[in-house]
Amino acid sequence: MFSCQTPAEKNPAAPDRPEYALAIHGGAGTILKSDMTPEQDAEYRAALDSALTIGEHILLNGGTALDAATQTVVWLENCPLFNAGKGAVFTHEGRNELDAAIMDGNTQKAGAVGGVTTVKNPILLARAVMEKSPHVFLTGAGAEQFALENGLDTAGPEWFFTQKRWESLQKALEKEKEQAPQGMAPANPDHKFGTVGCVALDRNGNLAAATSTGGMTNKRWNRIGDTPVIGAGTYASNEACAVSCTGHGEYFIRYAVAYDVFARMTYGGLSLQAAADQIVLKKLVEKGGEGGLIAVDKTGHIAMPFNSEGMYRGYARPGERKTMIYGTE
Numbered sequence: 001m002f003s004c005q006t007p008a009e010k011n012p013a014a015p016d017r018p019e020y021a022l023a024i025h026g027g028a029g030t031i032l033k034s035d036m037t038p039e040q041d042a043e044y045r046a047a048l049d050s051a052l053t054i055g056e057h058i059l060l061n062g063g064t065a066l067d068a069a070t071q072t073v074v075w076l077e078n079c080p081l082f083n084a085g086k087g088a089v090f091t092h093e094g095r096n097e098l099d100a101a102i103m104d105g106n107t108q109k110a111g112a113v114g115g116v117t118t119v120k121n122p123i124l125l126a127r128a129v130m131e132k133s134p135h136v137f138l139t140g141a142g143a144e145q146f147a148l149e150n151g152l153d154t155a156g157p158e159w160f161f162t163q164k165r166w167e168s169l170q171k172a173l174e175k176e177k178e179q180a181p182q183g184m185a186p187a188n189p190d191h192k193f194g195t196v197g198c199v200a201l202d203r204n205g206n207l208a209a210a211t212s213t214g215g216m217t218n219k220r221w222n223r224i225g226d227t228p229v230i231g232a233g234t235y236a237s238n239e240a241c242a243v244s245c246t247g248h249g250e251y252f253i254r255y256a257v258a259y260d261v262f263a264r265m266t267y268g269g270l271s272l273q274a275a276a277d278q279i280v281l282k283k284l285v286e287k288g289g290e291g292g293l294i295a296v297d298k299t300g301h302i303a304m305p306f307n308s309e310g311m312y313r314g315y316a317r318p319g320e321r322k323t324m325i326y327g328t329e
């Protein structure tokens with residue numbers, strides 16, 4: 001189990017916080033150094049670094065946390081290495097069903113979509129739901145209709161397809177046949193989660209969180225995970241923090257993990273790090289929920305605890321930038 005604590009640099013204009021702070025994740029799970037070639041390791045780090053550059057550029061130029069989180073996640077969705085957008089995992093039936101959510105800590109407005117199959121960048125659809133609809137959460141065909149009405153780019157199955165994810169599904173189906181002919185074997189038997197997420201604090205002290213995922217390999221029955229459930233996989237409030245989660249979604253929903261970080265800070269008076277660690281390293285472990293989260297608080301502290309072997313992750317603040325994969329770094 002791993003906890004990552006980083007002190008914040010001071011912002012002369014607002015001494016309580018840095019100019020900006022940004023954190024990203026590309027999923028948690030059984031990510032072991034011994035399973036990675038040096039080339040793969042370098043490829044993931046380069047991708048995380050490029051994603052940080054997208055968000056940092058926006059924040060450095062005075063852009064909003066909301067735009068930084070949105071555009072960083074768009075970049076991660078378009079990167080086939082991660083389980084979101086292009087490169088999403090496959091359902092039992094061999095489809096890509098995508099979930100995403102965004103939350104603006106300033107207004108506490110939120111937008112979320114579940115089970116969409118034709119929208120190129122689900123995070124842009126989540127943002128459109130937040131800004132252009134009276135609702136928070138749209139799913140399936142209705143969400144896709146809303147995407148068309150709002151002129152969002154669509155894509156066919158060939159855009160989302162990657163050989164690696166297809167093979168993971170075949171392996172999962174094989175395992176399922178061996179272990180539980182009735183179809184009750186758990187999805188995602190290799191314990192690799194791959195959601196992407198970004199949390200950001202901007203110059204004006206506004207926070208935002210964005211998360212996007214293909215969910216879990218071999219999911220069925222229009223299963224929707226924690227990612228688009230506000231308070232479970234995604235949450236932001238300027239009062240305290242912005243949070244984006246990755247891991248076994250059912251547990252993150254049951255324990256309202258993202259909101260629980262906020263609640264422990266706000267009602268319990270805990271620091272961001274203590275709140276996030278309590279949930280991920282203690283509560284989820286006791287309950288059997290594997291995964292992690294990234295979070296930034298209103299004063300620019302960043303926490304990224306996870307209880308799995310690894311989590312693709314990174315953060316940037318003025319003068320600081322780091323990308324990490326394994327629990328040992």
Ligand code: ASP
Pocket residue numbers: 027028083192193194195213214215216224225226227233245246247248249250
């Ligand atoms: N949390 C996501 C879900 O359960 C999966 C992941 O993080 O990879 O849908």
